[in-house]
Amino acid sequence: MNVALSTPVADTARPKLEVQKLDAWFGNVHAVKDISLGVDARSVLAIIGPSGCGKSTFVRCLNRMHELTPGARSEGRVLLDGEDVYAVDPVYLRRRVGMVFQRPNVFPTMSIRDNVVAGLRLNRVRADYEAIVERTLTQTALWDEVKDRLDASAIALSGGQQQRLCIARALAVEPEVLLMDEPASALDPIATAKIEELIDELKQQYTIVIVTHNMQQAIRISDKTAFFYMGVLIEHGTTQQLFTRPERRETEDYVTGKFG
Numbered sequence: 001m002n003v004a005l006s007t008p009v010a011d012t013a014r015p016k017l018e019v020q021k022l023d024a025w026f027g028n029v030h031a032v033k034d035i036s037l038g039v040d041a042r043s044v045l046a047i048i049g050p051s052g053c054g055k056s057t058f059v060r061c062l063n064r065m066h067e068l069t070p071g072a073r074s075e076g077r078v079l080l081d082g083e084d085v086y087a088v089d090p091v092y093l094r095r096r097v098g099m100v101f102q103r104p105n106v107f108p109t110m111s112i113r114d115n116v117v118a119g120l121r122l123n124r125v126r127a128d129y130e131a132i133v134e135r136t137l138t139q140t141a142l143w144d145e146v147k148d149r150l151d152a153s154a155i156a157l158s159g160g161q162q163q164r165l166c167i168a169r170a171l172a173v174e175p176e177v178l179l180m181d182e183p184a185s186a187l188d189p190i191a192t193a194k195i196e197e198l199i200d201e202l203k204q205q206y207t208i209v210i211v212t213h214n215m216q217q218a219i220r221i222s223d224k225t226a227f228f229y230m231g232v233l234i235e236h237g238t239t240q241q242l243f244t245r246p247e248r249r250e251t252e253d254y255v256t257g258k259f260g
């Protein structure tokens with residue numbers, strides 16, 4: 001028997017993330033309505049849909065950030081490797097399910113180096129910080145650009161570099177899932193291309209859920225796409241199928257630019 005070829009059952013038997021009948025509200029606003037879907041390990045799921053359709057709220061439910069908003073609540077289940085995320089400590093959960101936001105949220109008073117390890121310090125992780133700084137900045141293709149000025153302020157970096165620094169910071173705590181909410185929409189085309197290349201690399205190792213309003217971007221980087229409209233999951237399938245042979249009329253209208 002060739003042991004090296006056998007894959008652990010957990011890797012193939014179930015999606016990395018399973019969302020079951022998820023509803024989310026802000027007070028009376030019903031932002032996410034009865035959404036169920038799975039995300040395979042080491043794949044990229046793109047979430048598309050017009051502004052206000054619940055994309056951000058949905059991803060913020062996946063690492064329990066939604067519940068941090070006053071008046072916000074949710075119902076339904078989110079399973080990470082089969083385990084209910086509502087049954088685990090949210091701080092621990094957010095280490096496993098990292099998040100990158102639209103605007104690079106570097107800590108402006110901190111150096112580049114301190115930004116990378118900020119999450120590790122917060123979680124009181126004992127580790128070789130220098131090695132992690134080099135590893136994550138290399139992973140995000142920033143190392144050569146910043147290795148000689150790790151003690152400089154992070155705000156001296158360009159927007160695209162700051163966003164890659166935020167991704168390095170998210171990777172430093174060794175997450176399994178990365179949530180990205182329009183991570184390139186504040187960036188110029190060259191910086192955007194670098195982020196897309198990076199996502200392509202990262203998916204070898206991580207499970208990625210990315211919100212994008214850019215359909216070409218979804219086509220370039222994702223394996224599967226989910227189309228949301230007014231809080232509802234209208235269609236979910238392979239990116240190829242959803243964009244070339246959508247099953248639902250609403251999806252077709254959206255991907256062909258008839259509304260949105």
Ligand SMILES: Nc1ncnc2c1ncn2[C@@H]1O[C@H](COP(=O)(O)OP(=O)(O)O)[C@@H](O)[C@H]1O
Pocket residue numbers: 026029031049050051052053054055056057058069
């Ligand atoms: N903090 C908030 N308080 C109240 N309503 C909110 C809040 N954030 C979002 N919403 C509402 O929830 C709905 C979904 O918003 P959101 O998830 O941000 O959509 P998207 O990311 O697709 O643009 C919208 O109707 C929006 O107005």
Ligand SMILES: [Mg+2]
Pocket residue numbers: 055056057181
């Ligand atoms: Mg949003």
